[in-house]
Amino acid sequence: MTAAQGSSLARDRSDDVAAAARTRIAVQRLVKRFNAGGRDFVAVDDVSFEVKQGEFVALLGPSGCGKSTILNMVAGLLPRSGGRILIDDDAVETGKVNPRVGYVFQRDTLFPWRSVEQNIGYGLEIAGLPKAERARRVALAVEKAGLTGFAQSFPRMLSGGMRQRVALMRTLILEPEILLMDEPFGALDTHTKLEMHKTLLDIWERERQTVLFVTHDLGEAITLASRIILLSARPGRLKDDFEVAVPRPRDPVALRETAEFGRLYSHIWHSLGEEFRRTRAD
Amino acid sequence: MPKSRTVIVFWQLAILAFVLVVWQWGFEWSKALLPKAYVPKILDPYFVAKPSLIWRSFLRLGCLDAGGFAACIKGNDNNLWFATFVTLKNTWWGFLFGSVSGIAAGLMLGRSDFLARVFGPYIVALNSIPRIALVPLVILIFGLGDLSKIATAWLVVFFVVFFNTFEGARAVDRDQIAAARLMGASEFTVLRTVVIPSALAWVFASLLPAVSFALIGVIVGEFIGSERGLGKLIIEAEARANASEMMVAIFVMMFLGILLAIAVRALQSYLLRWQPQFEQPA
Numbered sequence: 001m002t003a004a005q006g007s008s009l010a011r012d013r014s015d016d017v018a019a020a021a022r023t024r025i026a027v028q029r030l031v032k033r034f035n036a037g038g039r040d041f042v043a044v045d046d047v048s049f050e051v052k053q054g055e056f057v058a059l060l061g062p063s064g065c066g067k068s069t070i071l072n073m074v075a076g077l078l079p080r081s082g083g084r085i086l087i088d089d090d091a092v093e094t095g096k097v098n099p100r101v102g103y104v105f106q107r108d109t110l111f112p113w114r115s116v117e118q119n120i121g122y123g124l125e126i127a128g129l130p131k132a133e134r135a136r137r138v139a140l141a142v143e144k145a146g147l148t149g150f151a152q153s154f155p156r157m158l159s160g161g162m163r164q165r166v167a168l169m170r171t172l173i174l175e176p177e178i179l180l181m182d183e184p185f186g187a188l189d190t191h192t193k194l195e196m197h198k199t200l201l202d203i204w205e206r207e208r209q210t211v212l213f214v215t216h217d218l219g220e221a222i223t224l225a226s227r228i229i230l231l232s233a234r235p236g237r238l239k240d241d242f243e244v245a246v247p248r249p250r251d252p253v254a255l256r257e258t259a260e261f262g263r264l265y266s267h268i269w270h271s272l273g274e275e276f277r278r279t280r281a282d
Numbered sequence: 283m284p285k286s287r288t289v290i291v292f293w294q295l296a297i298l299a300f301v302l303v304v305w306q307w308g309f310e311w312s313k314a315l316l317p318k319a320y321v322p323k324i325l326d327p328y329f330v331a332k333p334s335l336i337w338r339s340f341l342r343l344g345c346l347d348a349g350g351f352a353a354c355i356k357g358n359d360n361n362l363w364f365a366t367f368v369t370l371k372n373t374w375w376g377f378l379f380g381s382v383s384g385i386a387a388g389l390m391l392g393r394s395d396f397l398a399r400v401f402g403p404y405i406v407a408l409n410s411i412p413r414i415a416l417v418p419l420v421i422l423i424f425g426l427g428d429l430s431k432i433a434t435a436w437l438v439v440f441f442v443v444f445f446n447t448f449e450g451a452r453a454v455d456r457d458q459i460a461a462a463r464l465m466g467a468s469e470f471t472v473l474r475t476v477v478i479p480s481a482l483a484w485v486f487a488s489l490l491p492a493v494s495f496a497l498i499g500v501i502v503g504e505f506i507g508s509e510r511g512l513g514k515l516i517i518e519a520e521a522r523a524n525a526s527e528m529m530v531a532i533f534v535m536m537f538l539g540i541l542l543a544i545a546v547r548a549l550q551s552y553l554l555r556w557q558p559q560f561e562q563p564a
Contacts, residue, residue: 077460097464109461113479113556123465126475154556174465 024088024178024210025051025074031082032069043069045235046083054208058215058225060268062275066236067214068106071182074212075103087178102176102209106183108163110155116166117142117151123174141169145199161192165199172203179211185220197223197252205249218272222264223252230268233275240271306333331526336533339526343515360510360518366534369500369512372428373542376435377496383436384443384492385485392451393477405444413438414502421507431508435499439492443485450484451477483557486550493542497535 032044044066051057059067072078074085076092085092087101110119118125121138129137142151145165155163164184171179185193201224204211215221221228222244230240246260255261309325309332327335341347343362345354355361391398391405417434424430454477462476504513512531519527551560 075464077464097466099466101464103461103464105457105461107457109455109457111458111476111479113482113554122462122475126462126465126467126471156556156558170465 021052021054023050023086024053024055025212026086026089027070027074027083028085029083030070030073030080030085032066032073032078033081042235044073045237047231047236047238048083049229049238049241051210051212053210056204056211056213056224056226058213058221058228059231060215060218060221060228060272061231061236061239062233062272063216064234065231065275066234067216067231068182070231070236071180071212071214075101075180077103098178099174100176101178101180102171102174104167104171104179104181104184106186108155108160108167108187110163110166110170112155115152115154116147116158119155119166120145120169120173122170127174137173141173144203145169159192160188161196164188164196168196168200177209179209179213181211181213183214183216186215186217193220194252200224201248201250201252218265218268219256222246222261222268223250223255228268230271230275239275240268242268302333305330327525328523329525331529335526336529339524340530340533343527343530360514362515362530362534365510365512365515365531366538368428368510369431369497369504369535370538372431372500372503372511373435373493373496373538375428376432376499377439377493377542379432380436380439380496381443381485381489381492384440384488385447387440388444388447388485389451389473389477389481392448392481393473398448405441409441409445413441413499417502417506421503426507426509431500431503431511434503435496438495438499442492442495443488446484446488447481450481453484454480483554486546486554489546489550490543493546494539497539497542501535 027050028048030044030047031042033040033042047066047070049057059070061067069078073080073094074087074092076094076096076098079094087098090098092098111122114122117138120141121134124134124137139151142148145168147162147165147169150158150162155166158166164187168184185196188196197220204224211225213221213224225244228242228244229238230242231237232239242264244264246255246258246264305325309321309327312321312325324330331339338347340362345351345358345361345363355363391401413434416437420433420437421430424433458476458480459472462472467475500511501513501516504511505517508514512535515531516528519525519531554560
């Protein structure tokens with residue numbers, strides 16, 4: 001970690017966003033083939049895109065378009081069949097973890113045998129951070145996630161939304177500069193989802209991590225992202241790329257009333273709709 | 283209609299009293315009241331003793347009757363207390379070695395496909411041998427002392443714990459492992475912080491039967507060849523056709539079995555307190 005990253009979670013990165021829009025993630029001609037039942041099929045077909053410093057990019061597409069597959073290859077969880085992925089000009093190697101990258105799963109991957117604070121502190125614990133410093137940072141994160149009073153609870157005592165907050169803080173406490181999120185709010189009900197959007201926006205608008213966010217929910221993509229990359233139905237190909245010029249700070253509820261939201265929604269919906277119809281025609 | 287606790291305890295005590303009364307006086311009463319052919323042989327004190335005789339034997343074997351405790355203990359090197367101590371000690375060591383080695387082997391084979399495939403057939407084959415058939419061999423190898431009893435208990439415990447740990451280690455959530463790795467956990471850290479806690483629920487499911495099996499193993503070992511212990515006490519009493527002394531040993535074993543099960547349960551509900559069924563009432 002560099003000194004510039006500092007120890008405060010509440011640092012402001014908005015200045016360097018404007019200054020140096022350097023490329024953090026570069027996906028180049030990415031291909032993924034799977035072998036299912038003796039038959040090859042292409043899940044991701046020649047996908048290229050870039051994510052710049054401080055950008056919040058949503059990877060949007062119908063189910064089965066390979067968007068999670070792309071994310072898993074960026075994280076190094078899944079081997080590629082072709083193409084290259086660079087993070088800060090370093091080629092991603094499968095199975096090798098990049099400490100600058102944080103990952104949030106769709107599925108609940110909290111450790112059920114650890115309390116909320118033990119879950120949040122996991123990464124710091126295995127990094128060997130002294131106990132006192134760990135406790136200080138964990139307490140801060142617990143408060144930031146709105147989980148005060150639940151620090152000693154085990155995950156099963158929490159609601160789905162609270163569990164996903166813990167998962168988010170467990171990743172954010174390691175201060176990753178790049179965040180990969182795989183439909184993290186996909187399993188939540190609408191109300192909880194909007195609350196989580198607010199939490200995430202609050203954090204991101206302060207800290208401006210570089211985010212690659214996979215979702216099939218158009219409203220979610222417009223609410224959160226500064227750019228939306230649209231993928232086609234299987235095999236996943238790049239279909240379109242939209243700027244989301246909605247000003248910040250955004251309010252996930254009030255935003256839905258704005259003209260810009262409606263305009264973008266119907267514009268992208270048209271494009272996305274074609275893909276949904278194609279999926280159904282399969 | 284749900285019965286209150288008092289009602290349940292009342293019936294439990296009533297059943298106990300009924301059994302004790304029939305056991306104590308049933309044979310004499312039926313001899314006095316019924317024609318000879320209908321007297322139930324099962325109640326003959328020659329075979330099953332009776333509570334008052336068992337109590338007297340307990341006092342005598344335990345050196346608690348008139349005659350002085352110290353002198354009596356000195357005069358009998360397999361007195362009840364010493365025999366209990368020996369059996370308990372051997373059960374404990376057999377249980378400990380059996381479960382530690384079972385857990386270690388289960389984790390190793392559960393986490394390595396290669397080892398699991400190499401050793402799989404051997405383990406299935408060895409597990410198919412009725413363990414009791416090996417006891418004479420074990421005594422031949424380890425002699426009449428404590429070691430052969432510990433080895434017998436080990437044989438019985440090992441496989442039970444091994445199979446459960448093996449399944450538990452295989453059932454670990456892949457995404458939880460991926461999450462740990464993405465937060466920087468090494469292979470060993472994953473084993474320590476994810477695989478072992480996660481497999482613990484499976485391990486404990488086997489420890490409860492394992493502790494009873496350990497006791498069975500030791501007793502059988504003592505039956506077949508030993509100089510001391512509760513099993514030896516039974517064999518000696520059998521040689522003298524003394525049913526009440528056998529009953530004393532049987533009751534002591536029953537209490538040992540209960541105590542060991544309570545100890546394992548207590549440990550289990552502490553270590554697995556994150557699971558709903560072991561939730562501590564607030």
